[in-house]
Amino acid sequence: MHVVSGGSVQMALALKHAALCLMLLPRFLLAAVMLWILDFLCIRKKVLLRMGQGEGGPDDPPVCVSDSNKMFTLESLRAVWYGQKLDFFKAAHVGHSAPNTEVVAVQDRQTLRILDCMRGKSQYADIADSLLVYIEEAHPSDGWVSSDAPYQIPKHRCIEDRLRAAQLMLSEVPGSQVVIDTMDNSSNAAYGAYFERLYILRDQRVVYQGGRGPEGYRISELRDWLEQYRHDLVSSKTAVLHV
Ligand SMILES: *[C@@H]1O[C@H](CO)[C@@H](O)[C@H](O)[C@H]1NC(C)=O
DSSP states (O other), rough: OOOHHHHHHHHHHHHHHHHHHHHHHHHHHHHHHHHHHTHHHOOOOOOHHHHSSSSSOOSSOOOOTTTTOOOOHHHHHHHHHHHHHHHHHHOOOOBBBBOOOEEEEETTOOOOEGOOOOBBBBBTTTTOOOOOOOOOSOOOSSSSSSOOOSSOOOOOOOOHHHHHHHHHHHHHHHOEEEEEETTTOOHHHHTTTTOOOOOEEETEEEEEEETTTTTTTOOHHHHHHHHHHHHHHHHHHHHHHHH
16 A cells, blocks of 8 residues: 655645646736736727627627726636636536536525526527526625626625525526526536536537636527527438438
């Protein structure tokens, strides 16, 4: 048997941590510089305008940041680092099996698995079920505050807080299928979801993985994928009829 002493375990952990920091640092610094220059309002206006004119179609609402919003703060840097770390360690990758994490139903508080609670009711209900997993707040009122946030929601301290906030969301879009992440944030971690992210799963595999929101969040990409899928289904059916 190989016995590893406590000292070398600590050493290995420290090395792993250092390696992680080195890998994530360039991306993080770039984001930090971006946030810093976005605090110059004349630059912010230009960047937002350019982003608004980007590839996104009418489905993709432009990223809105009002002038009163400060972008470069300790809390924002913390949030960006956390999001990049989650993205780096996520389990969900295109072509691989979809993590089947635990979630909680908003209405009856039942514990379910993410792959078991997808349901229809979107304009693509004929080809796909849908599910919205509400994770931790991107802009809690006691964290990276956003003056553009429609609600003042502090960080969820317990499952009740998260359920209450998800109820708000459900009341905005009644009838949609909404569940919440558990308090260990396992769905958020598995899917690298923070701040927000879109996925398409098929046969329990990830077939589409959107970019990290807000800048990588593209409803138009999702729509294109689904339209193409529907089109392929129809043409394969037609082919069968021809036989
Ligand atoms: C999950 O997220 C909440 C914030 O909504 C945080 O308070 C909690 O500590 C997180 N849990 C873990 C295990 O990181």
